[in-house]
Amino acid sequence: MRDDRDAGGVDVGAHRAQRIRAVSEHRRTGPGPRPPIGSEVGRRPSDRSSTEALLSDIQSGARADRPVVAVLMATYDGAAFVEEQLRTILDQDGVDVRVVVSDDGSTDGTLGVVEAMDDPRIVVLPPLRSGSASANFLRLVRDADVAGATAVAFADQDDRWHRDRLARQLALIARHDVDAVSSSVTAFWTRADGSERTDYVGKSDPQTQLDFLLESAGPGCTFVLTAAAFTMVREVVRSHPLVDARVPHDWTVYAIARATGRRWRIDPEPTLDYRQHGGNVTGANRGLGAVLTRVRRLANGDYRSQCAAVARLAASLAQPPLQQRLERVAPLFERSDRGSRAALRRLAPELRREPSERRLLSIALALGLW
Numbered sequence: 001m002r003d004d005r006d007a008g009g010v011d012v013g014a015h016r017a018q019r020i021r022a023v024s025e026h027r028r029t030g031p032g033p034r035p036p037i038g039s040e041v042g043r044r045p046s047d048r049s050s051t052e053a054l055l056s057d058i059q060s061g062a063r064a065d066r067p068v069v070a071v072l073m074a075t076y077d078g079a080a081f082v083e084e085q086l087r088t089i090l091d092q093d094g095v096d097v098r099v100v101v102s103d104d105g106s107t108d109g110t111l112g113v114v115e116a117m118d119d120p121r122i123v124v125l126p127p128l129r130s131g132s133a134s135a136n137f138l139r140l141v142r143d144a145d146v147a148g149a150t151a152v153a154f155a156d157q158d159d160r161w162h163r164d165r166l167a168r169q170l171a172l173i174a175r176h177d178v179d180a181v182s183s184s185v186t187a188f189w190t191r192a193d194g195s196e197r198t199d200y201v202g203k204s205d206p207q208t209q210l211d212f213l214l215e216s217a218g219p220g221c222t223f224v225l226t227a228a229a230f231t232m233v234r235e236v237v238r239s240h241p242l243v244d245a246r247v248p249h250d251w252t253v254y255a256i257a258r259a260t261g262r263r264w265r266i267d268p269e270p271t272l273d274y275r276q277h278g279g280n281v282t283g284a285n286r287g288l289g290a291v292l293t294r295v296r297r298l299a300n301g302d303y304r305s306q307c308a309a310v311a312r313l314a315a316s317l318a319q320p321p322l323q324q325r326l327e328r329v330a331p332l333f334e335r336s337d338r339g340s341r342a343a344l345r346r347l348a349p350e351l352r353r354e355p356s357e358r359r360l361l362s363i364a365l366a367l368g369l370w
Helices: 012-027 045-060 082-090 110-116 133-143 165-176 227-239 249-259 287-300 302-317 322-334 338-351 355-366
Strands: 068-075 096-103 122-124 151-155 180-183 185-190 196-201 224-226 264-267 272-275
Touching: 068 082, 068 110, 068 133, 082 096, 082 110, 096 110, 096 133, 110 122, 133 227, 133 249, 151 165, 151 227, 165 180, 165 224, 165 264, 224 227, 227 249, 249 264, 249 302, 302 322, 322 338, 338 355
Parallel strands: 068 096, 068 151, 096 122, 180 264, 185 272
Antiparallel strands: 151 224, 180 224, 185 196
């Protein structure tokens, strides 16, 4: 077991967590308290006109300060789709982009495709075998050069971004004074004859007080964080002993942001076409097969251990009173006794955003499957 005490008996892990909490508190903008997290994420009628006006300014170049967005892309055996994805990123309206690519040891020529594009806006990090998509993205969070960027976005290797994706999300950040945004997506499947089937995948159910303990804010490939929010996430990922690469990177990033009081908005409007194929690490979660997959995930214990890891990390970062609450909740994920399951069942409305997922969680806890 890892020992985080130095030679003098000082708990280094606790000291790091305490320092990160202090930095988090210091870096918050404005003299007063931030508005509460977990607020309504759907747009009011007045939101759309203001957001669209900002979006129009960015796209038309009416804003003197053209935003720069650093895009972090993790790749692995994505040669079939990566060029199309990169072109939709490089062709974004109204913003300047810099793409940082980290490849996880592809054997299908992925890096050759990227390098053949010969675009100075694309930078490839030195080779490093990370072993998973999550670890590869965390490597990007730690190592990518994002100096001078207005915001930082995440990208998968096989999607298609809508041309106004970044402009729209930056406008939402400005309009709602939030630290990060994500969105719903349009999932698509390519048939054998080349035609496509599409399906709207909504992710914008209202955030709850503790949803970040069990789920991400939608697909990580839709995330955009302000430079300040990304800096905080980077510091945690670089130095905190409780960051666990077994937890999906987008879930980790969302949990860090929410635990440190950052405000996050989930946009119901899709910002990209979310490609579905046999190589997806995480897909659209559609149909009976996806339900059965989630049930098996609940039953095998891995998901619960990930929830425990996220809860411990969040508790170490949060400020009171959230900190004390998380410290009470975290041990519930590490036990499987009837009392712990009953306590989690009572919390189910706060742990998942989507009503059907709350019901599934409640049933799994009642039956002792989780």
